[in-house]
Amino acid sequence: xxxxKRVSKVYPPDVHGLRDLSLHIKPxxxxxxxxxxxAGKTTLAKLLIAEERPTRGTIEIGGWDITNIKxxxxxxxxxxIGVIFQDFKLLQKKTVWENVAFALEVAGETRRRxxxxxxxxxxxxxxxxxxxxxxxxxxxxxxxxxxxxxxxxHRPKILLADEPTGNLDTMNTRExxxxxxxxxxxxxxxxxxxxxxxxxxxxRQRVITLAEGRVISDQAEGKYLLPS
Amino acid sequence: MMIITSTGRxxxxxxxxxxxxxxxxxxxxxVLVLSTLSVNILLGVNAVSDSALHRLEDKIDVSVYFLPETxxxxxxxxxxxxxxxxxxxxxxxxxxxxxxNDFKExxxxxxxxxxxLGELDKNPLGASIIIKAKTTADYPFLVEALQNPQFANYVxxxxxxxxxxxxxxxxxxxxxxxxxxxxLIAIFTIFSILIVYNSIRIAIYTQREELGIMRLVxxxxxxxxxxxxxxxxxxxxxxxxxxALIVMTAIAFLDPKLRSLFDGGDSGLQGYFLINAWxxxxxxSAAIILLVALSSWAAAGKYLKK
Ligand SMILES: Nc1ncnc2c1ncn2[C@@H]1O[C@H](COP(=O)(O)OP(=O)(O)OP(=O)(O)O)[C@@H](O)[C@H]1O
Ligand SMILES: [Mg+2]
Numbered sequence: 001x002x003x004x005k006r007v008s009k010v011y012p013p014d015v016h017g018l019r020d021l022s023l024h025i026k027p028x029x030x031x032x033x034x035x036x037x038x039a040g041k042t043t044l045a046k047l048l049i050a051e052e053r054p055t056r057g058t059i060e061i062g063g064w065d066i067t068n069i070k071x072x073x074x075x076x077x078x079x080x081i082g083v084i085f086q087d088f089k090l091l092q093k094k095t096v097w098e099n100v101a102f103a104l105e106v107a108g109e110t111r112r113r114x115x116x117x118x119x120x121x122x123x124x125x126x127x128x129x130x131x132x133x134x135x136x137x138x139x140x141x142x143x144x145x146x147x148x149x150x151x152x153x154h155r156p157k158i159l160l161a162d163e164p165t166g167n168l169d170t171m172n173t174r175e176x177x178x179x180x181x182x183x184x185x186x187x188x189x190x191x192x193x194x195x196x197x198x199x200x201x202x203x204r205q206r207v208i209t210l211a212e213g214r215v216i217s218d219q220a221e222g223k224y225l226l227p228s
Numbered sequence: 229m230m231i232i233t234s235t236g237r238x239x240x241x242x243x244x245x246x247x248x249x250x251x252x253x254x255x256x257x258x259v260l261v262l263s264t265l266s267v268n269i270l271l272g273v274n275a276v277s278d279s280a281l282h283r284l285e286d287k288i289d290v291s292v293y294f295l296p297e298t299x300x301x302x303x304x305x306x307x308x309x310x311x312x313x314x315x316x317x318x319x320x321x322x323x324x325x326x327x328x329n330d331f332k333e334x335x336x337x338x339x340x341x342x343x344x345l346g347e348l349d350k351n352p353l354g355a356s357i358i359i360k361a362k363t364t365a366d367y368p369f370l371v372e373a374l375q376n377p378q379f380a381n382y383v384x385x386x387x388x389x390x391x392x393x394x395x396x397x398x399x400x401x402x403x404x405x406x407x408x409x410x411x412l413i414a415i416f417t418i419f420s421i422l423i424v425y426n427s428i429r430i431a432i433y434t435q436r437e438e439l440g441i442m443r444l445v446x447x448x449x450x451x452x453x454x455x456x457x458x459x460x461x462x463x464x465x466x467x468x469x470x471x472a473l474i475v476m477t478a479i480a481f482l483d484p485k486l487r488s489l490f491d492g493g494d495s496g497l498q499g500y501f502l503i504n505a506w507x508x509x510x511x512x513s514a515a516i517i518l519l520v521a522l523s524s525w526a527a528a529g530k531y532l533k534k
Contacts, residue, residue, distance in 0.1 A: 049444070071449075071532075078446030091438055093248075106447035108234040150445065 001027040001189055002048065002158065007057030009043050009213075017043035019213040020057070025191065027157070030184045032200050033193045034224060035210035041193045044210070045162045048191070049081055050074050062157060079107060082151030082188075084161040090135040090146055096122070097131040100150045107154070121149040125179050141172025148179055159183055162193040173199060200224040238451065242458030245435070252431045253463050259427045260467035260520070261474070263420030264512060267413060268475050271508075272497055274409035276486060279496025281402040288398070289360045290367060291387040292374060296324060296354040298382040303355050306379040310359055313373060315366035320358045327353040354384055364399045421519055428523040432456060432531075439531040453528045460524035464516045472509070475501070 002025040009017035018040045025031055033041050046052040047059060050069050058067045066077060090099045097118060104114045122128040125145040135143050144164055151159060161180065165173040177199055184190045194200060200207055200223070207222025208215055217225055246253060294303060303321065311319045322330075328351050335341045345352075361367050371388045374380065432439075435456075442452050479498050486495035501508065 051444075075446040075448050078444060083444050085444070089437065089441070091441065102441070103445035105237055106442050106445065106451040108237070108448065108451070110233050154446065 001025055001029075001062055002191070003058075003060040004044075004047075005058045005060075007047065007054045007059060009040075009047060009052060010055045016213050017052075018047070018054075021210075021213065021215060022057075023208065023215065023218075025189060027189055028184070028187055030181070030190045030203065030205040031192065032203060032205060032207045032222070033191065033210060034195070034200060034207060034226060036226060038212075039210040040213040041210055042162055043213070045085075045160055045191075045193060048158075048160055049083055050077055075107075079154040080156055080158065082148075082154070082156035082159040084144070084147050084151050084159070084164045086163045086166045090143060090150075092135050095132050095134055096127060096138070096146050096149075099135070099146055100153060103150050103153045117153050121152040124152060124182065125149045139172060140168050141175050144168065144172070144176055145179060148176070148183075152183065156188060158189045158191065160191045163195065164192070165194065165196055165199065170198075177203070197224040234448075234450070238454045239458065241451070241455035242462065245455050245459035246462045249431060249434065249459075252434055253459070256424070256427045256431055256460075257463050257467045257470070259423050260464060260516060261470050263416070263424060264467065264471040264516060265474060266416050267420065267512070268471065268508075270409060270413045270416060272475075272479075272500070274406070274413070275496050275500030277405050277409070278402075279494065279499075280490070281398065281405065282496070283490065283493065284398050285364050285402070286360075288364060288367070288394070289358050289387075290370060290374075291356055291358045293356045293384045293386070294354045294379075294382050295384050296350070296352060298354060298379075302379050302382055303357075306376075306382075307357055309376060309378065310357065310370070310373065313370065315361050315369055316359055317362045318360040322356045322358065324351050324353050324355045327351075327356065424516075424519055425523040425526075428460060428520065429527040432524065432527040436531060439528070443531065449532060452532055453525060456528045457521050457524040460520040461517055464520040468513055468516060471512075 002023070004021055004023040007021045008019055011017055021040075021044070033044065035041050043052065047054055048061065050066055053069075054067060058065060060066070061077070062080065064077070069077060091102065094102065100118050100121060101114050104117060109117075119128060119131070122131055125148050127142060127145055127149065130138065130142065135146070138146070148159075148161075148164070159180065164180075165176050168176065173196065180190050180192060181203075192199075204221050207217070207219050207224070209217040209222075209225055292306075294306075303323075307319060307321045310316055331353060332342065332345070359370055361370055367388060371386065374383065374386065439452055479501055483495060483498045486497055487493070489495070
């Protein structure tokens with residue numbers, strides 16, 4: 001599903017984001033990526049959605065070699081990967097419903113399909129009752145769930161979350177992780193970048209630890225190894 | 229189906245952009261109006277100064293005074309010869325009788341002059357011809373042509389020598405006024421382009437969050453770019469309408485005032501804009517819309533890269 005072969009990313013002039021990194025993530029896996037600040041986690045996430053291009057190596061997603069993906073093909077890739085970034089916010093002037101519908105509108109989906117999909121994904125994240133609220137009228141966790149709902153509208157095979165719980169308390173963090181687990185149980189691959197020891201340890205899933213742009217540990221049922 | 233949905237939605241997005249960012253849009257519109265207006269003001273000033281110069285040029289002529297005893301055949305041949313030259317625009321022959329009548333008419337309230345005139349037994353005034361050239365640059369040639377031996381001996385005097393300096397000055401002024409006007413218009417156009425481009429960049433910058441989200445959720449390029457370009461074009465059209473209204477009002481107001489400065493003659497202001505209405509509207513609309521569309525396209529591109 002996701003295959004990286006000897007990938008390096010150098011930010012000009014000579015900052016190494018990733019060094020000679022190889023990885024293989026199978027369909028349906030729930031993978032946590034951990035590592036100290038600057039280890040290259042966000043760089044990895046950006047490479048997966050073609051926001052950045054690798055300096056060396058190849059990246060394949062679902063059999064599609066995106067190493068040198070053309071600019072006009074990027075939207076197609078983005079519709080196959082649900083993205084949840086920490087600074088990837090909601091539009092404050094739109095309601096929950098409109099924020100989610102937006103992702104379908106800009107992909108040229110029909111009104112009928114929008115009315116089909118939006119209630120469905122809002123239900124998955126448990127916000128169908130709050131569809132007509134504005135983001136300011138929601139808790140941080142609820143807002144992040146709207147972002148997750150929005151990332152689900154194209155039925156992505158992969159969900160990529162970069163520190164989705166970064167600003168949340170324990171309760172809200174648990175809610176988000178529960179939603180991610182639920183989505184994983186439907187068959188989507190989930191890649192979760194996190195700093196949260198409790199979350200990683202409670203998941204009992206595969207954990208990949210990065211340091212200085214390299215994989216230093218990859219355990220099938222891993223624990224959070226780093227000192228915190 | 230997909231195309232229709234998308235087209236409709238792009239237009240709807242453009243309209244939303246246009247209305248929701250009304251304040252920033254207003255700034256863009258004001259900049260557009262000021263830029264177009266400044267170019268039009270320069271065009272108008274150019275037109276008026278042009279017609280003022282034309283009027284000055286029009287007042288220039290060469291009068292040739294013949295000796296009173298010049299035979300009519302010589303006068304006629306002189307007139308025919310000068311009229312045949314391609315540089316001649318207009319030629320008038322004033323016979324000595326007409327000259328006398330004119331003179332009497334002019335001094336009819338001056339009995340002293342009239343009695344003095346009555347004491348002469350012969351008409352002291354000779355005939356004259358008044359020549360207007362097609363352009364001021366043609367006068368030296370016409371003056372040269374007056375040296376024709378067929379009639380040169382009968383010429384008493386010419387006014388050209390008195391006018392030569394004035395003619396040259398008018399020529400110089402009109403040349404440099406035209407160059408200056410064109411240069412000013414060019415400079416203003418360049419400034420306008422820079423200002424418009426930057427104001428559009430700022431307007432789009434305020435929407436960067438929404439554009440970033442569009443990109444990450446997989447919006448096609450058209451969905452990011454076209455609404456911005458379309459709402460820019462809407463602003464341009466609005467700005468053009470406002471400019472047209474201001475220009476028309478200004479002409480209606482200024483033209484009569486200028487007429488009095490021109491002794492009731494045409495100031496050239498209204499005429500210039502009327503004669504050139506379609507090219508002016510066409511070129512300015514095309515230029516502004518193209519400028520706005522290209523600026524929006526370029527500014528939006530920043531949010532599409534990577
Ligand atoms: N756009 C960029 N230009 C230059 N250097 C960059 C850029 N983005 C990241 N880097 C550098 O690449 C390295 C990896 O950064 P990255 O953001 O991937 O780390 P991270 O693991 O996500 O850290 P954190 O846990 O703090 O989010 C860092 O040294 C960082 O300074
Ligand atoms: Mg990061």
